[in-house]
Amino acid sequence: xxxxxxxxxxxxxxxxxxxxxxxxxxxxxxxxxxxxxxxxxxxxxxxxxxxxxxxxxxxxxxxxxxxxxxxxxxxxxxxxxxxxxxxxxxxxxxxxxxxxxxxxxxxxxxxxxxxxxxxxxxxxxxxxxxxxxxxxxxxxxxxxxxxxxxxxxxxxxxxxxxxxxxxxxxxxxxxxxxxxx
Numbered sequence: 001x002x003x004x005x006x007x008x009x010x011x012x013x014x015x016x017x018x019x020x021x022x023x024x025x026x027x028x029x030x031x032x033x034x035x036x037x038x039x040x041x042x043x044x045x046x047x048x049x050x051x052x053x054x055x056x057x058x059x060x061x062x063x064x065x066x067x068x069x070x071x072x073x074x075x076x077x078x079x080x081x082x083x084x085x086x087x088x089x090x091x092x093x094x095x096x097x098x099x100x101x102x103x104x105x106x107x108x109x110x111x112x113x114x115x116x117x118x119x120x121x122x123x124x125x126x127x128x129x130x131x132x133x134x135x136x137x138x139x140x141x142x143x144x145x146x147x148x149x150x151x152x153x154x155x156x157x158x159x160x161x162x163x164x165x166x167x168x169x170x171x172x173x174x175x176x177x178x179x180x181x
Contacts (some may be wrong), residue, residue, distance in 0.1 A: 004157075005036070005039035005040030005041075006035065006036045006039045006040065010036075011032060011033075011036045014032045015028075015029060016037075033081055045121050047108070048127070050104060050108075050121065050124055051078075051101045051104055051105060052101075053103035053121060053124060053125060053128070054100040054101055054103070054124050054125075054128040055096075055097040055098065055100040055101040055128070056097065056100070056128075057098050057100055057125040057126075057127075057128035057129045057132065058096040058097060058099050058100025058101075058103075058128040058129065058131050058132030058135075059093050059096045059100065059132060060129055060132060061094060061096065061100075061129035061130060061131065061132025061133035061134075061135075062092050062096030062099075062132035062133065062135050062137065063092075063093060063096070063131055063132075064095075064097070064132075065133045065134075065135070066089060066092050066130075070089070083134075088161075092135070095135060095139075096132040096135055098134065099131055099135060099138060099139065100128035100131055100132055101144070103127065103128065103131045103138065103142075104124055104127070104128060104144075107127065111145070111149075114127060159166070
């Protein structure tokens with residue numbers, strides 16, 4: 001298995017294998033040039049791999065935020081009610097994974113506009129980590145996008161999910177009392 005591309009020295013060795021005065025040398029030289037170029041071009045990761053890595057990267061982002069907010073609520077504010085909020089802490093990594101896959105997919109098909117090097121796997125990792133970290137905000141944006149694409153809210157829908165949480169007497173451990181997430 002080749003782990004690195006063909007450098008100029010390797011290209012010269014390949015060209016030295018064929019007599020430059022013989023017929024067909026020009027096509028051989030072109031073939032060596034193409035081989036050298038393609039050997040130094042990184043393959044684009046598969047689409048499924050990009051989605052999987054996007055999901056895993058979003059889990060990293062969501063866990064950073066979850067740990068931070070848990071420590072803040074449990075240690076500093078000291079109002080953590082684990083009996084109420086345990087489903088949130090259990091489900092949040094799963095939500096983050098699915099959200100990471102979703103935002104990568106939507107950005108790849110240009111339903112979400114993002115700028116950057118979309119061919120780089122590092123771009124998608126960073127994008128998904130940020131999406132995972134901002135899970136509540138990203139879910140709200142996806143909700144707005146779906147309303148834009150598919151129509152208005154139904155009459156039985158009260159609106160933003162954050163409104164439901166803010167009306168609850170047991171405030172979300174991931175939302176500051178001042179309204180910040």
